Amino acid sequence: MHETMVAQSIIEAITAEAQKQQARPIAARISCGQLNPINEEVLNFAFEAIAKGTVCEGTKLTVVEITLKCTCKKCGRTHGFDIYSPACPGCGSTDFDINPDAPLLLEEIEFE
Amino acid sequence: MKVALNKKILDKNTECAIRNKAFFRDNKTLCLNVISSPGSGKTTIISKTVTDIGDKLKIGVVEGDIKTDIDAQKVRAAGAVAVQIETRGACHLTAEQVTGALSAIGAGDLDVVFIENVGNLVCPSAFDLGEQARVVVLSVPEGDDKPAKYPGTFAKADVLLINKIDLIDYIDFSLDRVIADVRSLKPKLEIFQVSATTGEGMQGWYDWLQARARDFAGQKS
Structure with missing residues (x-):
């Protein structure tokens, strides 16, 4: 459940940006690497619980996982x-x- | 209205980890973050290390567990200075928790600090604590598929200790598979096959640890 700390960190960042924009956030997109995966469902569950009563309440998060790439040492193909x-x-x-x-x-x- | 940010998440932990790293560098204290499943033998490896080479290196331990100070008591009994962090449910340590623990063990006067993370092959790997190297422990009874199943943890390791090697004749465990899988994730990984209980293979680990502590202390002098 390290998603809880990730959710907390996202709430702080969204709150700061919402104050700057003077607007209410409705959605946010997160991306992560394949070696550091974040479960979207678990993240949203933690986020909803922590966001209650804040400007982030009701904001939906989506997670995009970026594929880990490797480069062939022989032919150079990625x-x-x-x-x-x-x-x-x-x-x-x-x-x-x-x-x-x-x-x-x-x-x-x-x-x- | 959409706003593109591309802001790094967990930057507070990273900032704190950078401060911890600077503390270790300034004090010439080598810090190792020890990560594994529960029951792989992290505490036994640390205790045995303190017993066997504690006269050559001043070793301190930051213990992380969800509950109890059982591990801190064990490593203290072996002769290490230790502090226990009870995470009360959290599945990993954070850099901030480590900062708080460093003064309790007088970390600045030590040669080596082991941070024994909460037993978990997933979450601890996402949190930099400011360590100079990561040590991952995989014990033979856990099975040889763990690097393939938890690639994030093994890809970020600097040292792999394959523990309980004395049990290999009794368990269906392919060393070749483990080594091939971890080498594809991290070609330069240091691998030691050890048994903290019998002492088998521990000398190689001690040699690595002493050389690394010596090199690290020498860097700033």
Whole structure:
């Protein structure tokens, strides 16, 4: 349930932006990397509980997971990382570097 | 009206982790964040390490558990200075909790601080505590599929201790599979096969720890 702390952090960021925009938030989009996944349902559950009575009450969160990519050391092709099938779809090599995982971001807020 | 922000979440934890990291660097104290499932043997590994090389390194321990100070008592009995954080339900430690614990163990005067995180292969990996390295413990009875199932935790590890290696003949556990999976996630991962109970393989881990503590202390001198 680390989603609770993530929800708290999102509420603080949305509240600050809502004050700046003088508007009521209705939705927000979060993105995360594949190695640092956030469950959308659990996040919304925690968010609703904490947001009660704040400007964020009623705001819906969506989570976009950014695929982890790796770069083949042999042919240089970049492809999605899959531990069960690590071979490069281009040349079949299993020698690759994993690219940095996408950070946890509050990408966008939609206001009324 | 839509507003694009692209603001990093958990930045408060990250800011606090950066302060902790600076504290460790300034005091030449090597900090290791120890992460694993419950029951993998984190406390036993730390206790055995303190017993065996506590005369060469001044070691302190920050213990994180949902309830009780059982682990702090165990590592104190082995000779470490220790403080227990009871998270009361939270499934991981935060950088702020660690900051609060550092003065309680006089961390600035120590060579090594182990942060024993709450037993959990998921949540602790998302929270930087300001450590210089992450140590992940995987014990043989847990099964060889754990790196594939919890890639986030293993991909962020610097050291993997495969513990309870003395049980490998009794359990269906493929070392080759574990090593292949973790190497694909982290090619430069240090791997030690150990048994904290029998002492098997522990010397390699001690050598790594002492070399790393020495290098880290030397960096600023």
